[in-house]
Ligand SMILES: O=C[C@H](O)[C@H](O)COP(=O)(O)O
């Protein structure tokens with residue numbers, strides 16, 4: 001990746017060779033591609049395309065996350081469980097960006113600190129699955145693994161992994177990121193406008209409980225305005241993109257040597273994370289990601305021991321670099337109060353200071369009798385509360401939230417102020433994988449997290 005007229009710094013041959021060492025290691029959750037030659041051709045094509053992000057932006061994000069790890073910023077990470085190619089249209093991208101911006105205003109006010117805005121966007125196309133296959137009415141086909149691998153339609157043709165989708169994934173990520181940059185740099189993110197959208201939400205009698213906080217923000221903005229604050233600067237905002245680094249035939253060709261430093265960056269996103277199912281210490285994903293400079297996340301489920309966390313730190317952040325490592329805990333509302341404190345204690349005792357954030361979605365899944373994967377809004381909120389309680393008890397900083405959400409009015413999660421029930425799930429269930437908070441549920445969560453942030457001060 002040539003980024004300047006400065007002399008290019010080449011990577012050591014051993015660094016480049018190391019980027020392929022994962023091929024020697026056990027690997028999980030990869031598709032059964034029918035045609036290895038076509039996969040190699042697609043990966044080579046992707047490798048020849050421009051990076052999505054510049055390494056300097058990735059470094060900026062690392063600095064921002066370092067501030068969060070030290071208790072001076074809060075991370076808001078959100079977006080679809082599985083982005084789709086069809087969903088990469090102006091309206092749906094706008095709604096998601098808008099939702100994250102609206103949540104961020106509320107959280108910024110409550111936390112009294114910067115909120116780092118990050119989408120599960122522009123690359124969240126590959127899914128790990130509990131089962132390799134899906135059976136419907138006695139017919140068994142490969143599971144849907146995300147649009148970058150195969151189609152959702154339940155036919156043998158659609159479910160076969162198709163390497164052309166790798167290139168389509170790249171192109172869709174490019175188009176998505178381009179629009180995100182346009183929205184967040186071009187005036188759409190204007191603080192006053194975003195706050196007005198929130199007034200629309202709180203003026204609904206169902207959300208009266210949040211009216212007081214919205215009123216306070218209103219007064220704060222009027223005060224800033226009266227003082228002559230530079231609202232021009234507040235028309236733009238930083239926005240980072242992230243996804244689970246799962247599909248190696250995409251992640252490897254997107255990894256390039258930064259000409260400024262001679263070190264590898266995964267240029268498919270600013271931030272990538274390793275999922276709960278692929279975080280084996282001796283596995284391919286951990287090895288590969290240990291070699292890139294991006295800030296990394298690792299999902300930690302309820303079975304994680306203190307020792308597991310410490311060994312992940314040693315492997316992924318041996319130099320204890322501020323902002324390098326984020327632990328994304330996803331314990332489940334019923335387990336977090338028991339499972340999280342010992343982890344926090346063990347890591348704290350080691351002297352390491354990763355950023356801790358909560359994913360209150362993935363430990364709270366359930367399936368309704370009529371077959372919908374869903375989550376209860378109350379469980380999501382309860383896990384967030386348990387996260388804050390655990391950090392308060394141990395004296396560590398609850399540094400952010402990671403949520404599956406959409407800006408659309410879907411009916412995928414139960415509850416919230418609209419009180420969605422099991423019968424309403426069928427009305428507008430669009431997720432191809434896990435259920436997302438809809439626009440209103442997302443805003444409501446932001447107001448509830450704001451209350452917790454207030455308590456933590
Ligand atoms: O998003 C996370 C996983 O991919 C998802 O929860 C797996 O779902 P499954 O259990 O239906 O395979």
Ligand SMILES: C=C(OP(=O)(O)O)C(=O)O
Nearest residue numbers: 081275276277299330362
């Ligand atoms: C697969 C996911 O989560 P986890 O690895 O925590 O199960 C996800 O974030 O969509």
Ligand SMILES: [Mn+2]
Nearest residue numbers: 081404433434
């Ligand atoms: Mn998910």
